[in-house]
Structure formats: C-alpha cells, structure tokens
Amino acid sequence: MIRFAAAVLVGLLPFLPVRAAELPETPAGQRLGELLALIDQATPETVGDLFNFAEALKSGALVSKTMAETLTTGKPELDSAHYGYGFGIHPERVLYGHSGGFVGISANLDIVTEPEGWVIVVLANDDSMRAPVIKSRQLIGVDVPE
Numbered sequence: 001m002i003r004f005a006a007a008v009l010v011g012l013l014p015f016l017p018v019r020a021a022e023l024p025e026t027p028a029g030q031r032l033g034e035l036l037a038l039i040d041q042a043t044p045e046t047v048g049d050l051f052n053f054a055e056a057l058k059s060g061a062l063v064s065k066t067m068a069e070t071l072t073t074g075k076p077e078l079d080s081a082h083y084g085y086g087f088g089i090h091p092e093r094v095l096y097g098h099s100g101g102f103v104g105i106s107a108n109l110d111i112v113t114e115p116e117g118w119v120i121v122v123l124a125n126d127d128s129m130r131a132p133v134i135k136s137r138q139l140i141g142v143d144v145p146e
C-alpha cells in the first residue's frame with residue numbers, strides 16, 4: 001500500500017544544472033549529461049512530480065535498485081554518515097530525502113522507510129519549510145533529531 005502525505009503551498013523547485021562542458025568525457029559523464037538534460041526538460045514543480053520521482057527511485061524505474069541504495073546510504077568513509085550522494089539520511093535511517101530552496105521558496109522531499117510507504121512532500125512560498133516538515137514527520141511517528 002502506498003500512502004501519501006503532503007503539506008502544500010504553491011511553490012517551485014529551482015535546479016542549477018551542471019553545464020555539459022564541466023562533465024568528464026567518459027561514458028558515465030555522458031550518461032550524467034543525458035540525465036541532466038532530462039531533468040532540465042522535466043523540472044518537478046508539483047507535489048505529484050516529486051511523488052512520482054520518489055516512486056521511480058524506489059521502484060528501480062529511475063536508476064537500478066542497487067544504485068538507489070548507493071545514492072541513499074550514508075558515506076562514513078567520506079565523513080558523511082548522514083548524507084548519501086544527494087540525499088540526507090535520518091540518523092536511524094527511517095527516512096531519506098532532499099531539501100532546498102531560494103529566496104522566497106523552499107521544498108522538501110522525504111522518502112520514509114519506517115513506517116514504510118510514506119512519501120512526504122512540502123513546497124512553500126517561504127524561505128523555510130522546517131515547521132511543516134517537522135509536523136509531517138511527527139504525524140507519522142518519525143522522531144526528529146534536533
């Protein structure tokens with residue numbers, strides 16, 4: 001069963017894509033360039049877009065499940081036990097996600113693993129969505145470390 005929680009104010013997600021000239025001239029660099037081009041064409045702007053991204057990541061439709069695990073696992077060898085490759089990770093690994101923003105807008109995506117099945121998306125026309133993110137996590141029983 002998939003459950004979906006969202007606290008929504010109208011908002012946008014800014015992306016600052018890497019220029020193709022900055023990518024390494026390798027097969028991996030080429031694939032990353034292709035991925036960035038796709039992201040640029042389909043910048044998520046709605047709760048549904050981010051929910052679909054989360055589902056594609058979890059299901060293996062976006063990247064392989066092995067790669068998704070690599071992206072969403074902390075990297076203690078890099079002194080980053082609570083941050084994967086682009087994803088923040090809850091200290092007890094009950095959720096992972098990403099947040100960001102710009103002047104006047106902010107966004108947060110939480111993919112919850114315990115209890116399994118929740119995806120929390122918060123978009124706000126505000127510099128900080130911290131209060132609704134904390135409340136959303138508390139509503140499903142996730143402890144919020146301070």
